[in-house]
Amino acid sequence: MQAAVDDLAAAVGLSVLIEDQHQQPVWWSTRGAVDDTRVRTILNRRVEPAAAAVVQRYRLMQATAPVHTPAIPEADMWARWCMPVRYEGRVLGLLWVLDPEDTLTEAELPALVECADLAAEAMAKSRRSGEERLQRRDDLIERLLRGPDEEAARELTRLENLPPDARVQVEAPAATGGWPLPDGMSAHIAGGRERGATSGGPLPLADLGEAARRAAATRRAVAAGARLEKVSWDALGAWRFIVDAPDSLTVRQVHPGAEILVGQPRDDLMTTARVVLDHGGEVTTAAEELHVHRTTLYYRLNRITELTGADLRTGADRTSLQLALWLAAYRATAV
Structure with missing residues (x-):
């Protein structure tokens, strides 16, 4: 897909950018100078509000053909062309071509549409692959929550590109950056520096179910009035007699x-x-x-x-x- 973007940029002699539906840059190819908005979009990997508003102002998500938008100095934007990247009727992103001198001809517009169609196929395939991977990950996590499962742990390790000796901890309530678990919890792979977690110290990935049980029991003990120095399985002390009774x-x-x-x-x-x-x-x-x-x-x-x-x-x-x-x-x- 990057080659297709490079080919389009070379053919029209203009800078090309393809964003996803959240206006995050995915592929781009630069030809000559670019405006400040394009620079910030690529460097910061986000679109500023003034530039993002252009999409709404010109109803670009509803377009079915390339749309020309004029220069908008207050948003640091040169004139450009936009073509929605649409797959099976759903917009997956936007293709932009900077055109400050209005050099793009009518005859060159189909090339924008063709590139957008290629991007749609690539993005849809990537999305399907990502969704399938997430579904497989969730299936493996569900197996591990039911009990120790070395085979599921090995497959999850391969799927998530984890070290073979990966260890896991569980937070309750859920924390950012982890795998979502039932009952508002999350699982986190322990890094080199051990973190305090609701489930206590790290356990082997195959024992994810035990880590989840410990986190849930700790949270329940706190709700029952346990006075802990920190909300962690390792701090339960005599409450271990209660949760394991x-x-x-x-x-x-x-x-x-x-x-x-x-x-x-x-x-x-x-x-x-x-x-x-x-x-x-x-x-x-x-x-x-x-x-x-x-x-x-x-x-x-x-x-x-x-x-x-x-x-x-x-x-x-x-x-x-x-x-x-x-x-x-x-x-x-x-x-």
Whole structure:
């Protein structure tokens, strides 16, 4: 396609540029001087608003034949010709030919149309290839999310031109620059410098499903009230007991008092228990966080003891109650 653009530029003795539908330069060939807009378009790989507005002003996307646009000094644009690059009725881009001296003849216009048609074929083929590659990538990712799959990992490595020992991390919520995953997450290939991620440290690409599970569990733990130094699987600490607890383990089995507190009509006692226990029984700090007077807090603590038999300040079973409350909150949090 670049050869076709070079041939057109040589035939008409003018500079040619083909942009995609987002007005990003794809192919170009320069003959002599060019205007400032063309220079900035190629160097910055973007079209400035004043120049982009020309497309709307002259309805160039709707054109079916080359359109001549006059010089627009305020946009640093010389006179030029434009021909939409259209494939099966859909505009994929625009072909531009700078013509500041109005030297292009009527007889040369079909060459612009022919070049635009060649560009349409090339862009459509590239788009189909890209869409097929993305679909194949998504299929491989879906296989990996279902469980370890060395074959899928090897194929994905080849498809994405990754190093054979590529490792992966998952962010929840999704971050830019990664592969999109279900439930608002994204997968990222770990570079030479390790990054902190929701899923924790990097895992082999074949274990993408485990990385996604770790990220989802970490996000869920935070939603359940986990106090982490950073939102990462590696920072879960004792919450690992919660996220990895078997489904057969009930809150009551860990501590029946948690089930009693969760079942109260109001959640003030449960919240108080969570805060006091998370602060190691420190009443003053807990009262400040709860925004209640210490007298109110002592009343609640006594009430909690009456209901559960647990003393949150000195009781030997405080840890069991704390874990049970964590487990109840985790399981009540939407996945």
